[in-house]
Structure formats: C-alpha cells, structure tokens
Amino acid sequence: MGRERDGERPGQRSGLLTADTLNLNGGGNVGVNAGNRLNTVVNTLALNKSGGDTFLSEADALNAQGTTPGNLTLDAGATTVNAAGLSAAGGALTASALTLNGALNLGVGSVTVNGPASGAGLLTADTLNLNGGGNVGVNAGTG
Amino acid sequence: MNTLALNKSGGDTFLSEADALNAQGTTPGNLTLDAGAMTVNAAGLSAAGGALTASALTLNGALNLGVGSVTVNGPASGAGLLTADTLNLNGGGNVGVNAGNRLNTVVNTLALNKSGGDTFLSEADGLSLSGVTGGGNFDLVDAGLTTLIGSVNAGRAAWRWAGRWTTRAATR
Numbered sequence: 146m147g148r149e150r151d152g153e154r155p156g157q158r159s160g161l162l163t164a165d166t167l168n169l170n171g172g173g174n175v176g177v178n179a180g181n182r183l184n185t186v187v188n189t190l191a192l193n194k195s196g197g198d199t200f201l202s203e204a205d206a207l208n209a210q211g212t213t214p215g216n217l218t219l220d221a222g223a224t225t226v227n228a229a230g231l232s233a234a235g236g237a238l239t240a241s242a243l244t245l246n247g248a249l250n251l252g253v254g255s256v257t258v259n260g261p262a263s264g265a266g267l268l269t270a271d272t273l274n275l276n277g278g279g280n281v282g283v284n285a286g287t288g
Numbered sequence: 289m290n291t292l293a294l295n296k297s298g299g300d301t302f303l304s305e306a307d308a309l310n311a312q313g314t315t316p317g318n319l320t321l322d323a324g325a326m327t328v329n330a331a332g333l334s335a336a337g338g339a340l341t342a343s344a345l346t347l348n349g350a351l352n353l354g355v356g357s358v359t360v361n362g363p364a365s366g367a368g369l370l371t372a373d374t375l376n377l378n379g380g381g382n383v384g385v386n387a388g389n390r391l392n393t394v395v396n397t398l399a400l401n402k403s404g405g406d407t408f409l410s411e412a413d414g415l416s417l418s419g420v421t422g423g424g425n426f427d428l429v430d431a432g433l434t435t436l437i438g439s440v441n442a443g444r445a446a447w448r449w450a451g452r453w454t455t456r457a458a459t460r
Binding site: 256261267270272275276278280281284 | 295296300301302303
C-alpha cells in the first residue's frame with residue numbers, strides 16, 4: 146500500500162484510478178467536491194456506502210449499481226445502470242448516454258443525459274436534462 | 289422527476305412520467321410524453337411533433353408540439369400559446385378561466401370529449417371542431433374559419449363562438 150502524501154487523504158488524490166471494478170463502501174467522502182473529484186477509469190462502480198458524499202469523474206463508459214445515503218456527483222461516458230439499481234440522496238449524474246437496466250434514483254438531484262437514453266428502469270430525480278442527439282426511449286410503447 | 293429540461297439537437301424522445309411535471313426546452317425531434325399535471329415553464333417547450341398527454345395543463349410559457357397532438361384529460365389554463373396539429377380536450381375541469389382568460393391556441397383540429405367543466409378558447413387561425421362538451425359551456429373565439437365536423441353536441445349548455453364557420457360531414 147502506497148504512502149499517503151502530506152495533506153492528502155485516501156480517495157482525494159488527483160491521480161487516476163484504473164481498475165475493472167471500484168467498490169465504494171463505508172462512510173466518508175470520496176473526492177472533495179464537484180471540482181475535486183476522484184478520477185477513474187473503471188468498468189464497474191459498486192456503491193455500498195453508509196455515509197459521505199461521492200464525487201467521481203469517470204473517463205469513459207461505466208456500469209454502476211448500489212446505494213449511498215449521501216450525494217452522488219458523477220460524470221461518465223455511456224452509463225449503464227445495472228439491474229440492481231443505483232440510488233443516492235441527491236447529487237448530479239451526467240452521462241453521454243444512459244441505459245437503465247435497473248432503477249436510477251438520484252433523489253433531489255439532477256440527471257443529465259447528453260445523448261440517447263433507454264431501458265426499462267425507473268428514473269427518479271428532481272430534474273432531468275436531456276441534451277444532444279439520440280433517441281430517449283425507443284417508441285411510444287417504451288417510455 | 290419534477291422538472292424536464294430539453295436541449296436536444298436530434299432524436300426522438302419518449303417519456304412516461306409518473307406524476308406532476310414542470311417542463312421546458314426544445315428538441316428538433318418528436319416528443320411523446322405522458323404525465324400527470326403538467327406545467328410548461330415560462331421558457332416554453334417545443335418539439336417537431338409527437339404526442340403530449342397530461343391530466344392537467346398549465347401554460348406559463350408557450351407549448352409548441354408542431355405537427356403533433358396535445359391531449360388534456362382535465363383542466364387547462366395559462367397565458368402561453370398552445371400550438372399543435374390536434375388538441376384533444378377530455379374529462380372534467382375548466383379549459384381557460386373565463387371569456388377574458390382563454391386558452392390561446394393555434395391548432396388545426398379540436399376534438400372535444402369532455403365530461404364537464406367550461407371551455408374558453410381563443411384560436412388564432414381557424415380549426416376543425418368535433419365532439420361533445422359534456423354539459424359544460426363552450427366559448428370559442430376563432431380569428432379564422434371554424435369548420436364543424438359532423439355534429440357537435442353541447443347538450444343544454446351555452447354555446448358561443450365568434451368568427452366565421454362552415455360545416456363538413458364527419459369522415460367515416
């Protein structure tokens with residue numbers, strides 16, 4: 146395990162975290178704020194947090210699931226919410242595309258999709274911003 | 289969700305909202321949206337077409353669904369201009385408030401299937417009208433030509449409009 150540099154705490158470095166799966170458990174913040182995020186290149190994000198807010202910047206596509214009682218602020222490429230669902234108390238999720246294989250509940254937060262969105266999962270949020278091109282839903286039978 | 293903000297550059301949008309919704313923004317594609325009580329914010333909401341269905345509608349801004357249809361299954365009000373190919377007014381509840389506070393429309397077809405409530409409309413350039421008012425009063429000011437399609441049934445309710453009119457048999 147690497148030694149922490151002075152003034153830094155785990156999960157708050159500006160370095161890039163690369164892995165297949167990132168499991169975020171327990172309390173405490175991940176990242177500092179929306180301007181100081183944990184930078185990742187992971188395939189899967191699994192939340193099982195008991196507290197704290199989470200600020201992530203994912204470089205590309207992401208599969209995500211799990212829960213946090215805090216806020217989740219996440220920028221990512223094409224994001225797929227797995228069947229287990231993804232929920233947070235609030236925050237802001239921004240994705241270039243969104244596939245809801247499970248429910249996405251961002252509570253009082255906002256969800257921004259800059260491209261297509263689809264899937265059977267229920268999207269719950271205060272605000273849904275739909276930007277860019279691409280279909281949202283598939284047809285009138287698939288809202 | 290509470291608020292839908294569209295700023296799309298392409299694609300069609302199909303949404304099913306479980307309850308009330310504030311909406312605004314634009315899309316060059318179609319918008320097909322089912323929602324509960326819907327409020328169009330002052331910024332307005334526009335799409336090329338599609339189908340918008342709401343249990344109630346408040347127009348704080350303009351709603352432009354282009355060649356699409358708007359269906360309101362309850363009351364509708366607000367100063368915003370409603371533009372669509374077809375406006376379906378169903379269910380109970382007033383549409384517009386009174387003769388001085390009408391729902392302002394630019395639609396080609398108005399289809400009434402109301403079960404109650406009074407309807408006050410101001411149409412900018414003529415429309416085709418069909419259906420039943422369901423016992424409520426119907427008051428239309430049409431700056432263009434109103435075409436009655438088949439029989440329009442207002443029952444014992446007051447029926448008033450200002451403008452030119454003609455009739456046409458219903459298409460079977």
